[in-house]
Amino acid sequence: MCPYCGFDESNVLESRVSQEGRSTRRRRECVTCKKRFTTYERVENVELKVRKRDGSVEDYSRDKLIRCIDHACWKLSPEERLKIVDELEMKLLNLDGIEVPSMDIGVMVMDKLKNIDPVAYIRFATVYKKIGSVEEFENLVKDYLRRKEPAHTANARLQKREPKLSAKVRKKGTKHGPARKKL
Numbered sequence: 001m002c003p004y005c006g007f008d009e010s011n012v013l014e015s016r017v018s019q020e021g022r023s024t025r026r027r028r029e030c031v032t033c034k035k036r037f038t039t040y041e042r043v044e045n046v047e048l049k050v051r052k053r054d055g056s057v058e059d060y061s062r063d064k065l066i067r068c069i070d071h072a073c074w075k076l077s078p079e080e081r082l083k084i085v086d087e088l089e090m091k092l093l094n095l096d097g098i099e100v101p102s103m104d105i106g107v108m109v110m111d112k113l114k115n116i117d118p119v120a121y122i123r124f125a126t127v128y129k130k131i132g133s134v135e136e137f138e139n140l141v142k143d144y145l146r147r148k149e150p151a152h153t154a155n156a157r158l159q160k161r162e163p164k165l166s167a168k169v170r171k172k173g174t175k176h177g178p179a180r181k182k183l
């Protein structure tokens with residue numbers, strides 16, 4: 001089904017079996033709106049199951065993943081959102097097991113959003129981690145910013161200490177002069 005207009009028929013432009021050989025990637029073009037999208041189909045028709053937090057198991061739903069990404073990343077264009085969905089789904093379809101905990105999917109989504117859309121990441125993580133207080137929210141943002149700090153600023157801080165050390169050494173040298181006079 002076309003993710004843009006919902007029409008059922010599409011033409012396959014390109015088919016490729018994924019590296020791991022467990023799914024087939026198909027580039028399709030909608031017959032009606034002519035927009036292009038990608039589908040992944042499991043080889044052997046093995047259905048992917050999702051184990052939820054309460055222990056119940058349900059069929060993996062691409063629509064649910066789309067809704068989740070649409071909701072978190074409303075700032076991004078439909079094409080960008082669909083690209084995220086495709087990449088996440090490709091990962092899911094190539095997992096070893098046929099059953100994946102919903103929590104693992106949540107972590108996957110967070111890792112993905114962290115680099116692409118920080119605001120969406122914070123929004124998603126707030127819901128996912130069931131954050132209920134301002135303090136918890138503050139810690140989440142702080143954690144994110146801390147991890148984001150580029151390595152070179154940390155290095156610059158370390159380098160600043162060195163001149164201070166050498167200045168101390170110089171001071172010790174001048175103290176040596178007056179000490180001698182006493183003898």
Ligand SMILES: [Zn+2]
Pocket residue numbers: 002003004005006007030031032033034035
């Ligand atoms: Zn369409």
